[in-house]
Amino acid sequence: MKTQATEFDLITRYFKRPVPKEMLGAGDDCALFSVPSGRQVATSTDLLLEGRHFFSDVDPYTLGHKALAVNLSDLAAMGATPIACLLGLGLPSIDNNWIEKFADGFYALAKEHACPLIGGDTTRSMHGITLSVTVFGSVDPLRTMRRDAAQPGDEIWISGSLGAADIACRMLAGEIQLQPDLLKRIRPALELPTPRVDLGVRLAAYAHAAIDVSDGLLQDLGHILTASGCGAEVFESQLPLHSALNALPGPLLRQAALAGGDLYELCFTAPASAHNVIQSMGHDLNIALTPIGKTTIEPGLRVFDCAGSLVNKLPAGFDHFRT
Amino acid sequence: MKTQATEFDLITRYFKRPVPKEMLGAGDDCALFSVPSGRQVATSTDLLLEGRHFFSDVDPYTLGHKALAVNLSDLAAMGATPIACLLGLGLPSIDNNWIEKFADGFYALAKEHACPLIGGDTTRSMHGITLSVTVFGSVDPLRTMRRDAAQPGDEIWISGSLGAADIACRMLAGEIQLQPDLLKRIRPALELPTPRVDLGVRLAAYAHAAIDVSDGLLQDLGHILTASGCGAEVFESQLPLHSALNALPGPLLRQAALAGGDLYELCFTAPASAHNVIQSMGHDLNIALTPIGKTTIEPGLRVFDCAGSLVNKLPAGFDHFRT
Numbered sequence: 001m002k003t004q005a006t007e008f009d010l011i012t013r014y015f016k017r018p019v020p021k022e023m024l025g026a027g028d029d030c031a032l033f034s035v036p037s038g039r040q041v042a043t044s045t046d047l048l049l050e051g052r053h054f055f056s057d058v059d060p061y062t063l064g065h066k067a068l069a070v071n072l073s074d075l076a077a078m079g080a081t082p083i084a085c086l087l088g089l090g091l092p093s094i095d096n097n098w099i100e101k102f103a104d105g106f107y108a109l110a111k112e113h114a115c116p117l118i119g120g121d122t123t124r125s126m127h128g129i130t131l132s133v134t135v136f137g138s139v140d141p142l143r144t145m146r147r148d149a150a151q152p153g154d155e156i157w158i159s160g161s162l163g164a165a166d167i168a169c170r171m172l173a174g175e176i177q178l179q180p181d182l183l184k185r186i187r188p189a190l191e192l193p194t195p196r197v198d199l200g201v202r203l204a205a206y207a208h209a210a211i212d213v214s215d216g217l218l219q220d221l222g223h224i225l226t227a228s229g230c231g232a233e234v235f236e237s238q239l240p241l242h243s244a245l246n247a248l249p250g251p252l253l254r255q256a257a258l259a260g261g262d263l264y265e266l267c268f269t270a271p272a273s274a275h276n277v278i279q280s281m282g283h284d285l286n287i288a289l290t291p292i293g294k295t296t297i298e299p300g301l302r303v304f305d306c307a308g309s310l311v312n313k314l315p316a317g318f319d320h321f322r323t
Numbered sequence: 324m325k326t327q328a329t330e331f332d333l334i335t336r337y338f339k340r341p342v343p344k345e346m347l348g349a350g351d352d353c354a355l356f357s358v359p360s361g362r363q364v365a366t367s368t369d370l371l372l373e374g375r376h377f378f379s380d381v382d383p384y385t386l387g388h389k390a391l392a393v394n395l396s397d398l399a400a401m402g403a404t405p406i407a408c409l410l411g412l413g414l415p416s417i418d419n420n421w422i423e424k425f426a427d428g429f430y431a432l433a434k435e436h437a438c439p440l441i442g443g444d445t446t447r448s449m450h451g452i453t454l455s456v457t458v459f460g461s462v463d464p465l466r467t468m469r470r471d472a473a474q475p476g477d478e479i480w481i482s483g484s485l486g487a488a489d490i491a492c493r494m495l496a497g498e499i500q501l502q503p504d505l506l507k508r509i510r511p512a513l514e515l516p517t518p519r520v521d522l523g524v525r526l527a528a529y530a531h532a533a534i535d536v537s538d539g540l541l542q543d544l545g546h547i548l549t550a551s552g553c554g555a556e557v558f559e560s561q562l563p564l565h566s567a568l569n570a571l572p573g574p575l576l577r578q579a580a581l582a583g584g585d586l587y588e589l590c591f592t593a594p595a596s597a598h599n600v601i602q603s604m605g606h607d608l609n610i611a612l613t614p615i616g617k618t619t620i621e622p623g624l625r626v627f628d629c630a631g632s633l634v635n636k637l638p639a640g641f642d643h644f645r646t
Contacts, residue, residue: 024467027550028469028471028550029367029396029397030366030398032364032365032462033366034363034464042355045411045442045444046444047446049446050449051449051450052447052449074353078352087368088368088369089370090370090372090453121369123375123376125372126450132368136366144355227351
């Protein structure tokens, strides 16, 4: 008689839910899915490690949500329509309650974006929780919002608001002390980010280049500029700061808005001729879309403060191997 | 001036090699690839953790090889033709020499099987090396060697030989003491397994069901039988043991052959009418293909020893959560 759940019991119980009939889900050597004719597959994978990408005491529901959200966000930035996903899960032990909540958070978001979990891998981890998520989507090869496709004179846009995830992360890490009420308001931005999937799909027809802001606005916009061979001017007065942050000191706000990562909003460039259609799109989807500057022929990224002066010392972006 | 390589430098230096022109490789939010018309995508992902799936002092070249090999083996078991792969890499620190060798091992196998690395994720790990590899291949939806497709009366085959990887692993772990010369001969079976990709692609036209033997022959064959709703008879006298193991004691050999995991040979079932064509295939590819038994209408997996008697106590298979 078995006295301990085996790996296979575990997988079956929590992660083998029905998949659309045209796919083959978990339980074979590979999962199988189809791709609409004429479209390419877009794919992205992320590794999330306890103590590095999330706190050890993170709510498992929010972790399940976020593990998938950060990958769906990559599909969004490519204008891809989700097809399916895979989950690799390394756990130090089997805690049924934890796994059930994690699975609930993961599946809720997967369902919301029609991105069924079709396979994965489960193993015992010697040191903390290890997650890998891989997503697949389909794209029209001619409308992929690649990073190298920005053109000088494009408007630069950002979805949603800036700063909340970064401030929440630094409060939770004990780096800064602010009112607990504030944390309550901004914590969802860190733990339950909304991947901009529908926005990405619609933008693909109008935007030139897009990226999701995982490493900070300046660093991620910088990737677009480098790949596209152009520069940019960004205006702090136009940055859509999270409304809960208004009372914070200027330097802290600047750091959070320009360099704060873990954001998962889309930063994209589009021709000025698309300005109105993009604004309507934001209204339709109920997502704030804000123009924050323009790309330029001159290389380099210039930020102007609210008085119109060039900011000389910009905050550094996030790098997983710095610190 | 930078005094330390950043994450992005690291990725660019070792893992951003050219990809086929119809694909988009690392450096954007998603990688992009195409799928031949009328074919489905087969995909599999594995999480490999230091101290769990490989020893801390493993040669990085062999680790790079094996991380991809175990995933290509899943494609092989589905009869899929490789398209591309993704790599997630969590490292405690940046050791250029280690990364270069790891990348060399990974790329050598990727090149051999035309499975270019098109994207991934790199991060600092707090506790040891963490790897996730995801592979994509394409399959003819009507020829996928699913686990549930075995039919009673099929011949059961195994590719290559049995036992070497298991004995090598147990010698390296200090569980058993045998001559160092033996370890030298069998260690490649553990560290440099050959995924049976070409075999899988060819078999897909003839075999009913297939699985790669990652958890042990009995356990993996058991998955086919359970999924297909049939039983099997397996004959120990027919098992192709690795030639270096002949002198080992019977119980040790039986354990290694029937329950030894980490093998990455294909176990497959095919109608008797395909016997000759499968044998020719083995000759063409220079891979030993050995019939080891038959599937039956009666459920259950029965193993007969070399004297023709039913083996009553079978060794248990490998389970990642049993320890």
